[in-house]
Amino acid sequence: MSVENPQSQGMSYAQAGVDIEAGDKAVELFAPLAKKATRPEVRGGLGGFAGLFALGTHYKEPLLAASSDGVGTKIDIARQMEIYNTVGLDLVAMVVDDLVVCGAEPLFLQDYISIGHVVPETVAKLVEGIAEGCVRSGCALLGGETAEHPGLMAPDEFDLAATGVGVVEAADVLGPEQVKAGDVCIAMASSGLHSNGYSLARKVLLDMAGLPLDAQVEEFGRTVGEELLEPTHIYAKDCLAVMAEAQVHTFCHVTGGGLVGNLARVIPDGLTADLDRATWNPGAVFRVIQKEGRVERADMEQTFNMGVGMVAVVASEDVDRAMAVLTARHIDSWVLGEVRVAEDASAPRATLRGNHPRF
Numbered sequence: 001m002s003v004e005n006p007q008s009q010g011m012s013y014a015q016a017g018v019d020i021e022a023g024d025k026a027v028e029l030f031a032p033l034a035k036k037a038t039r040p041e042v043r044g045g046l047g048g049f050a051g052l053f054a055l056g057t058h059y060k061e062p063l064l065a066a067s068s069d070g071v072g073t074k075i076d077i078a079r080q081m082e083i084y085n086t087v088g089l090d091l092v093a094m095v096v097d098d099l100v101v102c103g104a105e106p107l108f109l110q111d112y113i114s115i116g117h118v119v120p121e122t123v124a125k126l127v128e129g130i131a132e133g134c135v136r137s138g139c140a141l142l143g144g145e146t147a148e149h150p151g152l153m154a155p156d157e158f159d160l161a162a163t164g165v166g167v168v169e170a171a172d173v174l175g176p177e178q179v180k181a182g183d184v185c186i187a188m189a190s191s192g193l194h195s196n197g198y199s200l201a202r203k204v205l206l207d208m209a210g211l212p213l214d215a216q217v218e219e220f221g222r223t224v225g226e227e228l229l230e231p232t233h234i235y236a237k238d239c240l241a242v243m244a245e246a247q248v249h250t251f252c253h254v255t256g257g258g259l260v261g262n263l264a265r266v267i268p269d270g271l272t273a274d275l276d277r278a279t280w281n282p283g284a285v286f287r288v289i290q291k292e293g294r295v296e297r298a299d300m301e302q303t304f305n306m307g308v309g310m311v312a313v314v315a316s317e318d319v320d321r322a323m324a325v326l327t328a329r330h331i332d333s334w335v336l337g338e339v340r341v342a343e344d345a346s347a348p349r350a351t352l353r354g355n356h357p358r359f
Helices: 020-036 074-081 087-102 120-137 198-208 224-228 236-245 258-266 284-293 297-303 316-328
Strands: 062-070 105-115 140-148 158-169 184-189 248-253 271-276 308-314 333-341 350-353
Touching: 020 120, 062 087, 074 087, 074 158, 074 198, 074 224, 087 105, 087 120, 087 158, 087 236, 087 248, 105 120, 105 236, 120 140, 120 158, 120 236, 184 316, 198 224, 198 284, 236 248, 236 308, 236 316, 248 258, 258 271, 258 297, 258 308, 258 350, 284 297, 308 316, 308 333, 316 333
Parallel strands: 105 140, 271 350
Antiparallel strands: 062 158, 105 158, 184 308, 184 333, 248 308, 271 333
16 A cells, blocks of 8 residues: 655645745734834835935935844743733834944834744734834834744744944044043933843743742832833933033943943043942842842843943033933933043943942
């Protein structure tokens, strides 16, 4: 008796695990959302092989700035909770807030979504968050790619990445070259963990403390999952508004590496940013992680933003003006420290001293 070989009937892309019709349905669902995230300079529409953007002729010496990033293991929280419309905000924040550090205005962003199995509604929710992030930052969602990876990723697994492009006049570039002794560091509060340190946060809260994502935590005033999914604040428009009213010498986006590690990147040789912990108190999520995981302060400060999401380094005479702009934009801000002449060549470019009031 002969046995028919199933493969004798032929193999299709769908049988291999890739559903082109589902991908088309996803595009149909998210296209109206993406169209809202636009700018007048965008040429053409979605669906082309490349996005077109007219830079314009009103610039004197334009420099393009580019940044690429992802969301990291925060993705796993969204996957477990089946909440997909917030991590797109994180993705945009991680990209555009790097662009604005050098003074660049974000112009456009392109995303990349890899997923084990395309569920159109899931992809549409992911793009919903990305599009909303672009609207909040003032940039266009110029296009992107959704790739289905059966066999490489579990059906419910996904990952996000994006590249953003901004522009800044050559004469207006911010950075270490502009920073001077006497400049003041102004902190802008974070909305929580943002998108860094989740490998440690998940290990402590979910594994060591054994907290389920739906557990209510008194210190958070909400569930563990809701705290961990709090979107990263997007500072791009806030920073540009401060630049328009005050003499900003540089910004520092506090991401992986913490406050000191990132601020040191924008402080020149011979100077040091002297920061005072007594000027703020980190939020509850940082206190709980440190307590439950018995995490050393040095590890906390190197891993997390500790409540500071962005720092503006401004001329001392413009501190009040800069903070007035931030207050008007409902950004909690405070004087974090001052840039000083380093005592010697081996001195670190940024240091933290003192203790938090309640930590």
